[in-house]
Amino acid sequence: GAVVSQHPSRVICKSGTSVKIECRSLDFQATTMFWYRQFPKQSLMLMATSNEGSKATYEQGVEKDKFLINHASLTLSTLTVTSAHPEDSSFYICSARVVEKLFFGSGTQLSVL
Amino acid sequence: QKEVEQDPGPLSVPEGAIVSLNCTYSNSAFQYFMWYRQYSRKGPELLMYTYSSGNKEDGRFTAQVDKSSKYISLFIRDSQPSDSATYLCAMSLNTGNQFYFGTGTSLTVIP
Numbered sequence: 001g002a003v004v005s006q007h008p009s010r011v012i013c014k015s016g017t018s019v020k021i022e023c024r025s026l027d028f029q030a031t032t033m034f035w036y037r038q039f040p041k042q043s044l045m046l047m048a049t050s051n052e053g054s055k056a057t058y059e060q061g062v063e064k065d066k067f068l069i070n071h072a073s074l075t076l077s078t079l080t081v082t083s084a085h086p087e088d089s090s091f092y093i094c095s096a097r098v099v100e101k102l103f104f105g106s107g108t109q110l111s112v113l
Numbered sequence: 114q115k116e117v118e119q120d121p122g123p124l125s126v127p128e129g130a131i132v133s134l135n136c137t138y139s140n141s142a143f144q145y146f147m148w149y150r151q152y153s154r155k156g157p158e159l160l161m162y163t164y165s166s167g168n169k170e171d172g173r174f175t176a177q178v179d180k181s182s183k184y185i186s187l188f189i190r191d192s193q194p195s196d197s198a199t200y201l202c203a204m205s206l207n208t209g210n211q212f213y214f215g216t217g218t219s220l221t222v223i224p
Contacts, residue, residue: 044214100145102205
């Protein structure tokens with residue numbers, strides 16, 4: 001299957017700082033990538049869909065200015081959590097669509113102190 | 114009504130047992146059906162992919178889709194402790210970018 005690489009796997013930061021998470025498609029070009037958030041023992045919650053070269057589409061209730069998504073190339077999408085606060089602590093996962101299948105990165109555990 | 118319903122479990126079975134995991138859905142237009150395995154603090158891993166109705170087998174795993182009943186299943190034969198994980202079902206339409214996920218079933222295989 002297709003390989004999606006996500007970094008970092010874990011980040012701890014102070015409240016008020018910004019954190020960038022990278023998602024790369026290693027062996028294919030991804031015109032569309034998705035960003036999910038997952039709370040413990042809960043399912044995936046779609047945050048936004050990013051399309052290469054255009055603005056991301058955010059789901060209802062997701063703050064565009066807090067969760068900045070950039071999909072500048074066919075192999076890289078980034079999620080920046082700006083001015084992070086403890087309530088932003090969560091597990092963030094990116095994914096990319098290949099034909100009709102969805103492949104996921106390994107996830108990033110964000111802890112905001 | 115949710116688009117996809119999945120019993121969250123938890124499900125606990127002895128090693129070697131046959132495991133049956135299921136999802137039901139409401140949208141008859143779904144065409145693509147997937148099962149993912151997710152270990153704790155890891156991203157979901159695609160296990161099985163099926164288009165439309167029918168069965169698909171891969172090693173110890175068998176995926177079944179019954180579109181008439183809007184019901185999909187994943188069977189795990191000879192379950193191993195390494196199968197202990199959360200299993201998510203997912204499905205999508207013929208067009209568009211939306212994927213619909215179940216809430217996941219937590220499985221523990223006891224040695």
